[in-house]
Amino acid sequence: MSTPSHLLRPVRPDDGPAVLAAFASSPDMARQGDVTSLPQAQEMIAWLDAPSRRGVAIVAGEPRGMDRGEPAGTVRAGSATVGGELVDDELVDDELIGLIGVSIEEPHRSGWFFYWQHAGSRGRGLTSRAAATVANRALRPVADGGWGLERLELGHRVNNPASGAVARAAGFVQEGIERQKFLLDGERHDVLIYGRLRSDPVPATSELPWSR
Template sequence: MTFELRLWTSEDAPALCAAYGENPDLHTQFGGADLSTVDSARDYIGKHFSFSESGRNWAISIGDLAVGNVGLSAIEQRHGTAWAFYWLTSPARGRGYASRALATVAAEAFNDGLFRLELGHRVNNPASCKVATRAGFIPEGLERQKLQYGGERFDVETHARLRTDPIPDLELLSTAR
């Protein structure tokens, strides 16, 4: 089966809708958007999974099925920085897909002239920490009670990867623009 990074399309709306319905832990990734219908998922793809100077999103695809997202936001050319993020559906987790996708996006960002990529994960999400460290992102610190979901606050561990850091030993993927 083909594992690749590609641009999101409106044809991915059923997969995004299914991911939203089957993975309640992903709801925070969508900023409160309701993606419970194919139409709402299609609208979300059109508005939020864009590819621009300030943000880039790739579908993590297995075969023809989008099973996750990896991207960069807050791309800032003057200082050469960006914020990295990723998510996968539950069935796609634990196979190294997210780490390879993140390492691929980092390599592409460095090739495009960026110098520093940052990310953060809730400290109660050790799987996300593993993705980041496998992709070469080094822990830098703890931001206490940074995020709030519902009435609960969460500490966030920040990681960064510099263009000059060692390259992780992961097979990179081809990317589409």
């Protein structure tokens, strides 16, 4: 069996079951939103499908050649290899395993950045690579194929170091702390605030390829 390829693509309406599965994969996903049913998962996808937002899916699948009995490493017509991974028009099993989201404030050319991943796919560095890839594109000028933003922001609880590691891998710089911002399970939690500017250095984190 071949090693799955991990690619990025826009979130689609048919990602609802995968979004629901991700939220059911770990209790900590409840902090990302209230998604306990398929209609709620579809509502989240619809919320992302707005001019002021971007939803980018981290997907896992096998190159289509694997479905046709071709040996591993086969590159078919219409395919390309980017960063050592196959970029193809089609994958066998194009399943969402995580998400990078950006909520855009167009007047300020800034965006609030967030991310999550199915618990079963964590620990591989995929969220860090995906976050770096999306942030890099978001901060590039439109003339260079980017989204034209000039600043990105994100926040995470101080007791969630894994999220901070993703932020730093994506080039974000810690800028401050919002004391006791969140009330969770009866306790108040401080939140660390990060920002990344277009003028900040591009991180060395390797990018994930985009599905065409």
